[in-house]
Each structure stands twice: as C-alpha cells, then as structure tokens.
Amino acid sequence: MQVLPKALVEVIEALGDLPGVGPRTAERYAYYLLKAEPSVAERIAQKLSSLHSGIERCQKTFALVEKGQTLSPLYTDPSRDKKIVAVVAESFDVAAIEKTGHFRGTYHVLGGLVSPIDGIGPEQLHITELVKRVREDKVKEIILATNASVEGESTALYIQQQMGHQKVKITRLARGLSVGVDLEYADQITLGRALEGRTLL
Amino acid sequence: MQVLPKALVEVIEALGDLPGVGPRTAERYAYYLLKAEPSVAERIAQKLSSLHSGIERCQKTFALVEKGQTLSPLYTDPSRDKKIVAVVAESFDVAAIEKTGHFRGTYHVLGGLVSPIDGIGPEQLHITELVKRVREDKVKEIILATNASVEGESTALYIQQQMGHQKVKITRLARGLSVGVDLEYADQITLGRALEGRTLL
Numbered sequence: 001m002q003v004l005p006k007a008l009v010e011v012i013e014a015l016g017d018l019p020g021v022g023p024r025t026a027e028r029y030a031y032y033l034l035k036a037e038p039s040v041a042e043r044i045a046q047k048l049s050s051l052h053s054g055i056e057r058c059q060k061t062f063a064l065v066e067k068g069q070t071l072s073p074l075y076t077d078p079s080r081d082k083k084i085v086a087v088v089a090e091s092f093d094v095a096a097i098e099k100t101g102h103f104r105g106t107y108h109v110l111g112g113l114v115s116p117i118d119g120i121g122p123e124q125l126h127i128t129e130l131v132k133r134v135r136e137d138k139v140k141e142i143i144l145a146t147n148a149s150v151e152g153e154s155t156a157l158y159i160q161q162q163m164g165h166q167k168v169k170i171t172r173l174a175r176g177l178s179v180g181v182d183l184e185y186a187d188q189i190t191l192g193r194a195l196e197g198r199t200l201l
Numbered sequence: 202m203q204v205l206p207k208a209l210v211e212v213i214e215a216l217g218d219l220p221g222v223g224p225r226t227a228e229r230y231a232y233y234l235l236k237a238e239p240s241v242a243e244r245i246a247q248k249l250s251s252l253h254s255g256i257e258r259c260q261k262t263f264a265l266v267e268k269g270q271t272l273s274p275l276y277t278d279p280s281r282d283k284k285i286v287a288v289v290a291e292s293f294d295v296a297a298i299e300k301t302g303h304f305r306g307t308y309h310v311l312g313g314l315v316s317p318i319d320g321i322g323p324e325q326l327h328i329t330e331l332v333k334r335v336r337e338d339k340v341k342e343i344i345l346a347t348n349a350s351v352e353g354e355s356t357a358l359y360i361q362q363q364m365g366h367q368k369v370k371i372t373r374l375a376r377g378l379s380v381g382v383d384l385e386y387a388d389q390i391t392l393g394r395a396l397e398g399r400t401l402l
Contacts, residue, residue: 027293091235
C-alpha cells in the first residue's frame, strides 16, 4: 500500500538528486517543507526555475555573469588589474578567492580540470582562450589557483607547457592548501595566505 | 562588488531555508545544480511547486492523502483493524510505523505534541476528534506512539485523562534499549525504563 501521497514521494525523490542527500535527509527536507507555509517551497521552486535562465558566462573570463552581460564586472572594473590573471577550475572558485579580499587581478575559469579518468582532456577546458588572452591583454602573471590534487597539478603543468614561449610569469598558490582539500571548502584565512605566498613555477 | 549572479545568490538563500542547511551546504547544492543539466533543477522546482497542492488530510485520521481523497487507504482498507488506533504526533510517524510491517491497525495523527514552550496546547491538536472516533468506531485499544520526550509524555498523559470514562485500553510503545545501542552508552532514564519493562525470556 502506498503510504505517502505521490506528490510527497516525488519531492523526496527529486531532493535526493542533491549532492550528499540520501533518502533520510530528503525525507526530512520534504516533511519540513510540507509542514511549513506553502510559500517556502514555492520560493525555492521559483528560484530553482530561473537558476539557469538567469545566468550566463563571461566571454573573456568564463566566470558567471547576469543574463545579458557579456563581460564580468570582475574583468571590466577599472580597479582590477587585467595583467594578473588567477586561473581557476570552476566559477565558484572565483567567489572563494574574492571572499579573501586579497586579490585585485582578474580571473580565468577553465571549466574543470584535466582528468583522464573522467574523460576530461585539456581541449575541453578554456585553455586556448587563456593563451590568447595572455597575448592580447599582455598578461604579466598568471596564478594557477587550482586544487592541490593530482588533477589540479596536471592541469597546472599542462598550462605551464602551453605558456612556454610567452613572456609571462607563472605562479601557483602557496602550499597552504592541504592535499585533498577542495579549494571551495578552504577557509578564507588559509586561502588568503595561499594567495599571498604564491610561488614561481 | 556582486561576484555571483543574482539568480545564483537567490537559489543559495532559498535553499538555506531547508532544515540544517547552512550557507556552505546551500552553496554546494546550488553550484551542483548549476553545473548539472537544467532539467535536474527544473524537476525539483516542479515537484516542490505541486507539493502542497497535491496533498490533503484524511478527515478521520488526519494522515496525508492524495488530493481528492477524503479518507486514507490506511483507514478504509478492509484488512486494517479500525478498533486499534496508533496515535502519532506527525504524519511522517505513520510512514515510520508502516515500514516496520508490524502494525495492522489504523492511525490518528495529532498534528503535534503538547508543548507550552512553543505555545501548543491540547486544543490545537486533533484530540477531540480522537475521543469522538474512539466512541464512534468502538475502538478497543489506542496505542500512544509518541516520542519518549517530555512533550510526548505530557501529550500521552493528557489523552489518557480525556479517555478516562471510555472503555478503551490505552497502551504506549515499549521504552527500552534501541537495537544496536551499547548498554554503557544508554542514558539513565532509558536504562531505568528498560529495567522496569524487562520481559521474560
């Protein structure tokens, strides 16, 4: 016998798609929303609906921008130094670095890291655009702000090889990051120190 | 400077309404959904939208039922014994008991527990409906399946008082050691109850 109404079962199943959310947690969320005012569930639904449609990618940095913007304010802002580029794997790494308040350069989002196991090769990342940008913007320094993981290191190495013939200083984040810790979960102080102490490759 | 697009910030804020979800977890969910196919977020949005509209309350047991149903199949099913009623605080307690497969009676959902601190008095719970039901359905036994908490105990006591003049057996769930819990880690009250309610091997 179906004990729970279909609408509830479907919400539990759908919430189970969130990362790290098992059936028990999904149930807890669903019961909470059912007990709360309908407006709470409705607000989440509405915001989720317009998540993708309200967001675009900066054509230069590939960071997230508002719908209709072609360039990120983190790139166009005159106070940002276009000759210093922090290269990150994902767009959320930008937010993590911005929170430190230690960085006045611009960003370049690769869209992932080289990972043969997951079938991600360097050609799927925005690396050719980075090389082009280094030339066009006369970039003096690129900071490889990738995770301290095998994928992060391989990607940094690959980028270094691609830059070989260009006059650009290549640095990477200081070994303040613990091996195995994702950049997005690093605390602000650690990440800030890692930025300050970046080392020449 | 607003680093994240508004659509993303709003999703993070909205997901932060879920119980036990802080800003970091909400961010993690939001980034995951942003990286995933738009259909994943869209499916959650759609299911959340129809959560409340697809669910009603059984007019007899106050358990959750499909939209348009007036009585729960757990009540109308001829194989369920209407003369045995498990009284629970919330509708999701019904699902928990059903999962055991040990119960063939029916349910009565109170809609909460007596809790003066939270301003919940017995008149806000479906207790008068329970008294009426006991009389109308000639209920032989009500099982007070409430939590082993102060609120659970107070509610059980109040219901017992209300039933005082009716010929109905009132039982409550056995209190004792949870399966898999080490005796040395059990709290004193639980252990005391387990001793009091010891059963013959």
